[in-house]
Amino acid sequence: MRRTLLSTFLLPFLPVFLAAQPVTQVAATIDPTRTLLGISPFIFGSNGQSDDRDENIAARRLGGNRLTGYNWENNASNAGSDYLHQSDDYLTYQMPDSVQHRPGIVPAAFHDVSVATNCYSLITLPAAGYVARDMKGPVAASEAAPSSRWNRVQFAKGSAFSLQPDTSDGVMYVDEEVNMLVNRYGGAANRHGIRGYAVDNEPGLWSSTHARLHPAQPTIAEIIDRGIQLARAVKGVDPAAEIFGPVSYGFAEYQNFQSAPDWAQYRSYGTFLDAYLAKMKDAEAQYGKRLIDVLDLHWYPEALGQGSQGKVRVALSDNAEPDVARARMQAPRTLWDSSYVEDSWIGQYFSPVALLPGLRASIARNYPGTKLAFTEINYGGDHHISGGIAMADVFGIMAKYGVYMTNYWGPIAGYVSSAYRIYRNYDGRNSTYGDSLVAAAVSDNERSSVHASLDSLGQLHVIAINRSQTDALDVEFSISGAKRYQGGIVYGFDANDSAITALGNVGPITGNRFTYRLPVLSVHHLILKPADDSSVDGTVADGIRLDPCMPNPVSTHGMVRYVLNRRMDVRVTLFDVLGRQVTTLADGPREAGENYVLLPALTVPAGSYYCRLDAGGRMLVQKVEIVH
Helix, strand or coil, X not given: CEECCCCCCCHHHCCXXXXXXXXXXXEEEEEEEEEEEECCHHHCEECCCCCCXXXXXXXXXXXXXXXXXXXXXXXXXXXHHHCCCEEECCCXXXXXXXXXXXXXXXXXXXXXXHHHCCXXXXXXXXXXXXXXXXXXXXXXXXXCCCCCCEEXXXXXXXXXXXXXXXXXXXXXXXXXXXXXXXXXXXXXXXXXXXXXEEECCCHHHHHHHCCCCCCCCCCXXXXXXXXXXXXHHHHHHCCCCEEEEEEECCHHHHHHCCXXXXXXXXXXXXXXXXXXXXXXXXXXXXXXXXXXXXXXXXXXXXXXEXXXXXXXXXXXXXXXXXXXHHXXXXXXXXXXXXXXXXXXXXXXXXXXXXXXXXXHHHHXXXXXXCEEEEEEECCCCCCCHHHHHHHHHHHHHHHHCCCCEEEECCCCCHHHHHHHHXXXXXXXXXXXXXXXXXXXXXXXXXXXXXXXXXXXXXXXXXXXXXXXXXXXXXXXXXXXXXXXXEEEEEEEEECCEEEEEXXXXXXXXXXXXXXXXXXXXXXXXXXXXXXXXXXXXXXXXXXXXXXXXXXXXXXXXXXXXXXXXXXXXXXXXXXECCCCEEEEEEEEEECCEEEEEEEEHHHCCCEEEEEEEEECCEEEEEEEEEXX
16 A cells, blocks of 8 residues: 655755655564574674674685685696786785785784684685696796696695695695694684684686686596595594585586486486585585585576666666666565566576575485685675675575575675664664574565564664655564563664664564664664563573672672583673673683672663673573662
């Protein structure tokens, strides 16, 4: 149902964008009683191509074409078809001269930033067979591997490791690189260790992107074997490390590995990804341990929109003409909505796509327990509201389908930055979307999306999106369950400004029902507070205990006691009633038994707060009143 926002008498005296917004009603249902699964923070990741501090990212990937030919022994790498198949010092030339020739400085410098920003590091390791031996510039076709321009890659050295590798033996050892990193940071189980390693990058394209390094089109058998051997070598050094593979570039590789020469031998599995998963399950049975932990894919939508010069692919494009913007904002539906058919070769020949449900079914059928990641993703429109809306929707969808990691390809800027911050730093204090996904649905998938979660304080977080280019939306929210919500606050961004601003309060909420208006082309984050604090509890779990602050209320200094059943890493933080982190009280390893932390109440405004203990995979909360 549509109605005019303002009378036509007033329209000439108001801004055009306001006068032109008719209103459509949409129904949204949220069921906090259906806590579906935990939300991985790693879906808010990057490829390390920008500072990322304001976006409060949780994962960083060192990958791309350069890493296929990266030689950790001398830091040489090869550009492949990105630039003249050139071997050079591209990955280190901006580093100080004193470290440019230090073995493994590229992944080490990358991980140093991850440690400083408390991020998961995913490091790409070479699997295509050869890496750059020198930094002498373009590699001619006549110098394709094997030749004097390349060092051979060997996954397992089979002898003693050295932190000063032999650069003259013509071989680069992958497990020796991992050993160097473990020697510097500890293993993946260590607080600062590197947690994940990827099996190279986009192998289906090696014969074109790296025609000097791997001229022949790779076979499926080759990729499966290389993945198994690399994973065995890495886990021989660091058993806790997660292995990501096969790092497929896109849909054609998912289907038949880019029409691989030996596809006929694997066709009976269904798709290449089906075959890959099944073969990795067989490898676990053979070698007695899981070798591939995460199914690693790249996703650059093929969706097209009509531009003034013809059809435009939305991915990696800043084109924001109306139909291109529309196609970009609708494209996330291909990830899940079997009723949606995008304008692309994928939509034409493979609909209904519903990519994520299909991948989940493949994992369950072929190798249960495998995690899912999209370590390169890009929907374009970085500097247009359509890009912010698309990525905000993507993050909600990734959470809904339990994706483990998502990494944007390209610098995170403009409206894409807004999409990150609406989930990870909406108030400028690194406050985040909730931890547990809850069921949410909307009556009009073309115009809108709604995603919801609960945080540790029992607050309900709702991401509400209006992708209509013409209509404001009156969203009629209905929240299921006995728990009542009394109101909350809203942050958002829209077509007028990529900055996230506080937009006031939500309410009144009566009987868990309320209506909220979303302006044209906008994303809003609603944080709804429970009417009581009954959900904020939990003082003992698995032998870990958190006691109330003494005294409580506290005016100057308080003391918080917690008890651990073993030595472990702990984090004690103070949150306000809106779920925003105020300060960190303790962070690091603590011994078993009683531990105490000081609460400096004089440094915090008077009010109600929650003290949260994170330890041993458990999260305990106690309410604290501060008075001055």
